[in-house]
Amino acid sequence: MLTHLSIKNFAIVRHLDIEFSNNTTAITGETGAGKSIAIDALSLCLGGRAEAGMVRKNADKAEVTATFSLQKNEGATSWLSNNELDDGEEQCILRRVISSEGRSRAWVNGSPVTLQQMKELGLLLVNIHGQHAHQELLKPDMQRITLDNSAQHSSLLEQVQEKSTQFHALSRKLKGLQDEQQQRADRKSLLQYQLQELDDFALAENEFPELEAEFKKLSHSQTLLEDTQICLHKLYESDHGSALSIVDEALDKLSSLVEHDPQLSPIVQMLTEAQIQVQEASNELRHYVEHLEIDPMKMQQTDERYSKAMELARKHSVLPEFLASHHQGLHDELATLQQQDNDLESIIHELETLKSGYFTLAKQLHTSRQKSGGLLAQQVTEKLHKMNMPHAQFEIKVTAIENPKISAIGTDDIRFMLTSNKGMEADSIEKVASGGELSRISLAIQVLANRTSATMIFDEVDTGISGATASVVGKLLRELGENNQVLCVTHLPQVAAKAHQQMLVTKFTDKDITETHMQRLSEDKRVEELARLLAGDEITESALQNAKGLLHS
Incomplete structure (x- = not known):
């Protein structure tokens, strides 16, 4: 619950320090005194919008600090722990500062937080019901939310929402595949044509470099044979000064001279090594010449395959050495396109399964809404009878929509209905409920639906009622305050008298200075x-x- 609120330089408030008690507190004061200023200031600590106009004239900043006791508020305690903002105390301090330029900063337990974090925590600490909250009840969406909150079937509603999300995500995927179906078919036809030619050619991975080397060798085989034969003749076989015979002759002469000059020994050694190298080279060259074949048939086959590889590489705009990997890439792309076609059937089947599951859950939600709606309507009717509407009958009509679309909110049309007088048929509240009646219905629902440990604030929700009805409203608020902290801004004495305690808001004006004060009344x-x-x-x-x-x- 809210235990303390400190306000500095906010609107016409210079400085307020307010201690709050448990149970129900009525806040009264003259019109224009600023009864709602404390609530507006508190809203800032709950993540409300900050504006430069909120800062008191001639002040450089406005500051609001709210202290809450966390006893019995497990939701807020858990949130603080999960966000590493728990200081180990059974209280929570929220602080908001607004500069005169409109910039704002926020803290929780002394640590800076984002506005979104402050909003999330604020929802767990305070429920504010404004004087126009009953107007929201005229909206079909709010009527549905009100019923669902009262029914406490959040788990079932989450399952319906999840099925809806899955269905629509898969539907978008199916539509995308269907829209691209003709494009895929055209691409598959082209790939199949291209692959037929490449499959027939069947160039293996790393084959092209070998094919290119073979092609070069065979295309120059005659030159290779002739030139290698000449080289072999000059190295070894010539009777008139082959390279080997010249080395032999020089080696013989120098060997005989070594005994006269030992400095020739290294030269003799080198010539000996040269003699061996020439002999080995000659042997290798002879072996090459003997096994070099000139095969016109093989030459033709190699030339044709090499030329075909070059042609296909040009056609597919790739380097010939990458033709094999390009071939495999086209195979993979075709397989992907074929899998996408198969996915169409799979997705259609999965959508039918999701659709069936969704409508099963939606039917369960419909049953839960009907049951809870009947109970809530009965309880609201009883409250209305106590609020000077003795003949009122409140109904919640839950109708299954014909041919419904799959949506996150189920398949029901929910309408709050009312008849105020005997003999009249019930009609939707937006058609038959007056402002005062609507205010009483809203208050009854808020009292019945409250299941939280958060502080509840009612800002002039008694607008449009008076007399005996106001007294009943006061009793309701007091009843609610027996187990909750309730703050009620009111102008009705019947409501204020029923509160456990009362605060008075006054406005003081001295020349150009206007200030608002709030005090607890004896x-x-x-x-x-x-x-x-x-x-x-x-x-x-x-x-x-x-x-x-x-x-x-």
Whole structure:
């Protein structure tokens, strides 16, 4: 619950420090005194929008600090722990600062936080019901949300939402595949034509470099044979000065001279090695010449395959050495396209399964809504009878939509219905409920639907009611405050008198300075304030006696 609120330089507030108690607190004051300013300031600590105009005139910044007790509020405690903002105390301090330029900063337990984080935490700490909240109840979406919150079937609703999300995601995928179906068919035809030619050629991986080398060798085989024969003759076989015979002759002469000059020994050694190298080279060359074949048939076959490889490489705009990998890439692309065609059938089948599962869950949700709607309608009707609507009958009509689309909210049309008088047929509340009746319906639902440990704030939700009805509304708020903290901004003495405690908002003006103050009222001061609400500016003895009667009734 909210235990303390500190406001500095906010709107017409210079400085306010307010301590709050549990149960129900009524906040009253003259029109224009600023009864809602504390709530507006608190809204900032709950992630509300900040504007430069909120800063008090001539101040450089506005600052609002709200302290909450976390006892019994497991949701807020868990959130703080998950976001590493838990300081180990059973309280939480929210702080918001707005500069005169409109910039704002936020802290939770002394740590900077984002506005989104502050909003998330704020939803777990406070529920604010504004004076126009009952108007929201006219919207079909709000009626559905109200019923679903009361029904407490969030798990079932989440399953419906999940099935809907899956169905629509898969539907988009199917549509994409269907839209591309003709494009895929055209591409598959082209790939099949290209692959037929490449499959027939069947160039193996790393074959082209070998084919290119073979082609070069065979295309120059005659030259290779003739030139290698000449070289072999000059190296070894010539009778007139072959390279080997010249080396032999030089080696013989120098060997005989070594004994005269040992410095020739290294030269003899080198010539000996040269003799061996020439002999080995000659042997290798002879072996090459003997096994070199000139095969016109093989030459033709190699030439044709090499030329075909070059032709296909040009046709597919790739280098010939990459033709084999390009071939495999086309195979992979065709397989992918064929798999996508197969996926169409699979997706269609999966969509039917999702659709069936969705409508099964939607039917369960429909049944739950009907059951919960009947119970909530009965309870609201009972509350309305106590709020000076003795003949009212409130109904919640849950109708299954014919030929519904799959959506995240189920397949129901939900309408809040009302008849205020006997003999009249129920009709939708937007058609038959007056402003006062709508306010009472909204309050009854808020009282019945509250299952949280958050602080509840009602900002003039009693608009449009008076007299005995106002007294019943006050009783409802007091009843709600027995187990919750309730803050109620009101202008009705019947409502204020039912609160456990009361605060008075006053406005002070001195020349160019205007300030708002808020103070807790003693019992005597409460009587005076209730008398003012009853009689206006002139407080009579009769008004005071009536005020005492209200307070002690």
